[in-house]
Amino acid sequence: MKKIIIYIFIIVACGYAVREIIYGGLRENKFGIFDKYNTIFLKSNNYETLIIGSSRAESHFNCRIIDSVLKTNSYNIGIQGSSLPFSLDVFSAYLENSKFPRNIIFNIDYHINACDNDTVFMYPRYFPYLSNKTLFKALEKRDKRFFGFRYFPYYSLAFMGDNYFSAAMRGFFDMPGQYDKDYYKGSTPIKDVKWKYKPYYACDEAVMYDRIDSIAAICKRHNANLFLVLSPNYSKASGQILNGVSLIQKLKEKAISNNVVLLDYNSDNLCNDSVLFADPYHMNEKGANLFTKKFSEDLRAIWKK
Amino acid sequence: MLFNSFPFFIFLPIAFIFYWLLNDKYRWILLLAASYYFYSGWGLWYVMLLASTTIIDYFIALQIEKAVSKQKKKLFLIISLSCNLLVLLGFKYFTFLFNSGAFLMQHFDNNEVHYLAQIVIPVGLSFYTFQSIAYSIDVYRGEVIPEKNIARFALFVSFFPQLVAGPVERFNNLMPQLKKRTNFVFEMLFPAIRIAVWGFFKKMVIADRLAEMVDPIFKNIHLYSGSTLLFAGFLFAVQVYCDFSGYTDIATGVAKLFGIQLSLNWRRPLLSSSLIEFWKRNHISITSWFRNYLYIPLGGNKVSYGRWLFNIFLVFLISGLWHGASWTFVLWGAMHGVLYCIELVFNKKFPNLKWRFGLGHVYLLLFHTVSIIAFRAASSVDLFVIYHKIISSFNIGLLGKEVFSLSDTFSILFSLGMILFLFMKELQEETSFIRIPTVIFSNYFRPAFYICLFISIFLFGNFNSNQFIYFRF
Numbered sequence: 001m002k003k004i005i006i007y008i009f010i011i012v013a014c015g016y017a018v019r020e021i022i023y024g025g026l027r028e029n030k031f032g033i034f035d036k037y038n039t040i041f042l043k044s045n046n047y048e049t050l051i052i053g054s055s056r057a058e059s060h061f062n063c064r065i066i067d068s069v070l071k072t073n074s075y076n077i078g079i080q081g082s083s084l085p086f087s088l089d090v091f092s093a094y095l096e097n098s099k100f101p102r103n104i105i106f107n108i109d110y111h112i113n114a115c116d117n118d119t120v121f122m123y124p125r126y127f128p129y130l131s132n133k134t135l136f137k138a139l140e141k142r143d144k145r146f147f148g149f150r151y152f153p154y155y156s157l158a159f160m161g162d163n164y165f166s167a168a169m170r171g172f173f174d175m176p177g178q179y180d181k182d183y184y185k186g187s188t189p190i191k192d193v194k195w196k197y198k199p200y201y202a203c204d205e206a207v208m209y210d211r212i213d214s215i216a217a218i219c220k221r222h223n224a225n226l227f228l229v230l231s232p233n234y235s236k237a238s239g240q241i242l243n244g245v246s247l248i249q250k251l252k253e254k255a256i257s258n259n260v261v262l263l264d265y266n267s268d269n270l271c272n273d274s275v276l277f278a279d280p281y282h283m284n285e286k287g288a289n290l291f292t293k294k295f296s297e298d299l300r301a302i303w304k305k
Numbered sequence: 306m307l308f309n310s311f312p313f314f315i316f317l318p319i320a321f322i323f324y325w326l327l328n329d330k331y332r333w334i335l336l337l338a339a340s341y342y343f344y345s346g347w348g349l350w351y352v353m354l355l356a357s358t359t360i361i362d363y364f365i366a367l368q369i370e371k372a373v374s375k376q377k378k379k380l381f382l383i384i385s386l387s388c389n390l391l392v393l394l395g396f397k398y399f400t401f402l403f404n405s406g407a408f409l410m411q412h413f414d415n416n417e418v419h420y421l422a423q424i425v426i427p428v429g430l431s432f433y434t435f436q437s438i439a440y441s442i443d444v445y446r447g448e449v450i451p452e453k454n455i456a457r458f459a460l461f462v463s464f465f466p467q468l469v470a471g472p473v474e475r476f477n478n479l480m481p482q483l484k485k486r487t488n489f490v491f492e493m494l495f496p497a498i499r500i501a502v503w504g505f506f507k508k509m510v511i512a513d514r515l516a517e518m519v520d521p522i523f524k525n526i527h528l529y530s531g532s533t534l535l536f537a538g539f540l541f542a543v544q545v546y547c548d549f550s551g552y553t554d555i556a557t558g559v560a561k562l563f564g565i566q567l568s569l570n571w572r573r574p575l576l577s578s579s580l581i582e583f584w585k586r587n588h589i590s591i592t593s594w595f596r597n598y599l600y601i602p603l604g605g606n607k608v609s610y611g612r613w614l615f616n617i618f619l620v621f622l623i624s625g626l627w628h629g630a631s632w633t634f635v636l637w638g639a640m641h642g643v644l645y646c647i648e649l650v651f652n653k654k655f656p657n658l659k660w661r662f663g664l665g666h667v668y669l670l671l672f673h674t675v676s677i678i679a680f681r682a683a684s685s686v687d688l689f690v691i692y693h694k695i696i697s698s699f700n701i702g703l704l705g706k707e708v709f710s711l712s713d714t715f716s717i718l719f720s721l722g723m724i725l726f727l728f729m730k731e732l733q734e735e736t737s738f739i740r741i742p743t744v745i746f747s748n749y750f751r752p753a754f755y756i757c758l759f760i761s762i763f764l765f766g767n768f769n770s771n772q773f774i775y776f777r778f
Contacts, residue, residue, distance in 0.1 A: 001491055003491070004491060004494065007752065007756075010752075010756060011756055011759060011760075014756060014760055015760065015763075018760055018764065022764075154763050157760075157763040157764055158763050158766070158768045159768070160764075161765070161767075161768075162715065162716055162719060162764070162765050163713075163716075165764055165765065166713070166715040166716075178713070
């Protein structure tokens with residue numbers, strides 16, 4: 001019996017130790033996705049301009065161009081697969097350790113067909129950052145298993161796999177992974193994939209408008225500038241959003257009522273050129289650079305005013 | 306319910322705790338209920354089928370015992386065999402036979418024919434029907450006294466650790482253990498957990514990772530060179546071994562938790578140096594089943610030399626068909642049958658000839674690799690395409706490029722490293738080339754080794770796999 005208790009203790013202790021080693025390695029990453037997550041959820045930052053949103057924000061706004069055109073210090077906290085409410089939760093988690101930015105560029109994903117859902121895309125990526133209370137609360141609200149992921153090492157390890165192990169080792173040895181070098185201050189281009197789109201109704205739920213109200217109010221309280229952006233979708237895909245026109249109109253009204261600027265690029269010429277898109281809703285590197293330049297110049301003009 | 310599924314990790318501790326808490330008179334009842342509950346995870350129809358064949362075999366076995374004349378005994382045995390084989394035929398072979406017939410018809414008169422879609426084979430059907438057949442034959446031969454309690458007999462057929470993928474247990478080995486009243490001692494936990502952990506490691510860390518490399522190659526055979534296809538065959542051979550022997554190890558470990566010792570099913574077959582040796586080490590329970598219930602009734606070695614070789618070939622052919630209802634499996638059986646006979650003839654002609662410098666091991670691995678591709682090929686046509694490519698477009702230069710395009714470098718190197726680790730572990734078991742003092746070994750080295758394995762399962766194991774290869778057999 002004594003032997004069994006000792007073994008159980010060793011196994012449990014080893015579980016925690018191994019998990020901490022892996023998390024330690026991931027937190028040591030100075031390149032790529034984990035460097036970005038470290039910045040958002042752990043580090044203390046003081047960026048002047050912050051880009052919020054989903055993968056569209058992550059891929060469409062190149063911080064190198066924004067910094068050079070606007071002479072600002074920006075960071076892109078757009079996260080793949082995040083819904084509009086989750087993007088704002090990520091922003092709140094960012095604020096747990098960092099200063100409130102002066103400018104917030106919020107790319108609204110109006111094209112998605114559900115404003116929020118209970119699943120978190122690639123959820124093991126968040127495991128090393130569950131000490132960030134705001135993030136943990138946001139994740140646990142969506143997926144109850146996060147309690148187990150935080151406190152039971154073998155439960156979380158089972159969902160991670162060797163990709164995380166190799167990323168942790170890369171972190172310890174300062175070696176960038178295959179796609180890590182594509183990241184610059186949180187922004188990264190998207191590679192071309194096969195296209196597919198069909199008619200559908202996009203998200204038109206109260207939660208989307210409520211969240212826009214709430215972030216506008218928070219920005220006002222912190223004396224920060226909020227810019228709502230509808231970055232380009234491929235025009236033929238936009239045409240498939242059956243309630244697209246009325247939705248954009250509602251968003252514009254929402255911007256006016258909150259007294260914030262909304263920049264809509266869905267009628268821009270960029271939307272017509274399929275060569276600039278990796279898929280119907282994501283521009284490729286070339287398209288993203290053209291868009292970021294255009295957007296930065298527009299924003300500079302607004303700032304000048 | 307799969308061994309590597311979350312429900313099983315809830316089910317097992319509950320069954321284990323209640324089993325040992327219960328009065329030893331009633332433990333077997335709990336084990337029976339647990340076994341049927343375990344099997345019901347695949348569907349109630351499957352449970353009904355299992356229960357039906359159990360009831361039939363139970364009553365027929367009693368009739369065999371009661372029958373006075375040999376002819377009557379034989380008649381009841383034939384009824385039992387027919388029932389079991391009909392179930393196997395209906396679920397496993399009907400579609401194969403129908404479609405083969407339809408294919409022939411199409412060639413004789415050019416009319417369009419309709420092929421049947423494969424019926425879902427009840428999980429473990431081949432295993433428990435073979436166990437029941439063995440029981441009926443043993444009763445007929447007078448080697449066992451039939452069980453009088455139907456529920457106990459049902460437990461023999463359905464004992465959950467070995468129900469769905471063996472080992473196929475003999476009545477004389479399993480039933481006395483199921484009846485024996487034992488007390489729980491903590492020391493019995495350690496070997497049980499050790500063997501189960503090693504089984505989980507083989508299944509989840511080696512087999513399932515190799516599957517991620519093997520599957521894309523065999524799904525797109527036209528994209529790969531012959532050298533890569535042959536290499537994929539080797540990986541598949543290791544995958545099948547780790548998948549199936551991993552299952553057996555888990556089953557053995559789980560059975561040990563209930564004080565039951567299952568029979569040895571695998572004895573490091575990939576370290577064999579000839580096909581004859583391979584079949585003494587590989588899937589031992591089913592090999593001995595074929596020897597006892599097919600090869601010996603055919604006359605064994607007490608027939609003419611030519612007939613003896615033919616019997617062996619026939620046994621391998623049927624064994625191939627047992628593995629799967631497809632011509633590729635028949636071909637696999639034929640390949641093994643032919644080579645086994647060649648080895649026998651060779652050994653007779655040159656009794657003192659010995660393979661040197663590991664050549665026997667290389668020969669066996671190469672043959673096993675080539676033949677097991679028949680297990681994995683989607684169809685006979687695919688199989689011939691693969692063999693043709695291995696001969697005609699064997700380009701070793703393309704191997705590295707094609708293999709490393711499958712996944713990231715770390716993942717591939719790790720999987721290949723795991724094969725080396727498996728080889729070293731098996732070699733150590735076989736030859737004890739590393740000698741560690743017993744006290745250090747049992748107090749420190751062995752616990753540390755298995756704790757590392759346990760952690761590795763969580764670190765590198767594939768928790769998304771939902772199949773064991775041998776379930777389909």
